[in-house]
Amino acid sequence: MKPQYIRKGIDRVIEIEGKSFLYFSGTSYLGIGQNVEFLEVLAKNLFDLGSNHGQSRVNNIRLKIFDEFEEFFAQEAKAPKSAILSSGYLAGIAATQYLAASTEEIWIAPNTHAAVIPNGYSSGTQLNFNQWKKACQEQASQLFGKKILLIGNAVDPLLGEIHDYSWVKDLAEKNSISLLIDDSHAFGVLGRGVFGTYAQWQNPAIRLVVSGSLGKALALPAGIILGSEESIDAIKSTPLYGGASPGSPAHLHTFMETQSIYEKSKSQLQDYCGIFAQEISGFKGIKGSRNFPAFIIEKVDWVSKLENAGIIISSFPYPTQSSPHINRIVISAFHEFDDLFYLVNTLYQLQKE
Secondary structure, eight states, X not given: OOOOOOSSOOOXXXXXXXXXXXXXXXXXXXXXXXXXXXXXXXXXXXXXXXSOOOSOTTSSSOOHHHHHXXXXXXXXXXXXXXXXXXXHHHHHHHHHHHHHTTOSEEEEOTTOOGGGSOTTOOOOSSSOHHHHHHHHHHHHHTOOSOEEEEEEESEETTTTEEOOOGGGGGGGGTSEEEEEEEOTTTTTTSBSTTSBSHHHHOOTTEEEEEEEESSSTTOOSOEEEEEOHHHHHHHHTSHHHHTSOOOOHHHHHHHHHOHHHHHHHHHHHHHXXXXXXXXXXXXXXXXXXXXXXXXXXOOTTHHHHHHHTTEEEEEEEOSSTTSOEEXXXXXXXTOOHHHHHHHHHHHHHHHHO
């Protein structure tokens, strides 16, 4: 569909040119940004902490909430330490610059987010993730004593694929291995609670760093880096970190105060994904997993047919305007059971055509 502009925030129902549509798109997987309880706590914290904190973290006057949030998030993620920044993109750049400076080989997985790709490199499109994995294993077996950095996403949101990095530790038998994972679409959805995949891949044989946006499922305008004390201290000593403003303190405080809302929303999202995956299991032209809320639509004409039925899904060229359209149904915790079943019934009718 062509781009449409709306004047109110995204919710389960949006209005375009006077007509209401069910919204199955976006990245608000937990529906936190639309949760009234969360917004009420946030409103109070906005009055207490302000709408923004435009000072460097190394300023002589500092807000305690940033240190408290970093300690809390790292502890829950099972990471030694963390650093909070103003965006996931900036967090990715800071993590990449730190790791790339001390490496000899850089291997980047297909469809890796641009934020964690060093200058002069690109994400390959010739191989899928499993083919890239095998290529890494073969190449590493022929090297000895090399400093190798592997970079990839925890999940490919465009294909709805969850990636496994358990094999990376085996590469460290002959080489020094660093692993940088972008958890932007994993926070709130995959891994430990709402704290991402760091605990899954942590291994003493590798140097693990996880970065990502907190602005998707967690609805926080900030980015984060998780890693060892050595890694985080080194990143915090860079001009990039010292010269940047942090994320919104009111949002970070609200996150810490509303953990029960996040836990409830994740449980609800898991239920919805399980129900939807089961209902469409026999449908042709739809791919996805009950473990991630994005389902790929292979039939392009379904986009307009769903729109005619009052359903808006994700459909736009990515990552550039000249790229092919990516068509996806995105489930959120802000949906209702009736929304899901209306969507399933509509897809069932399309199957019969």
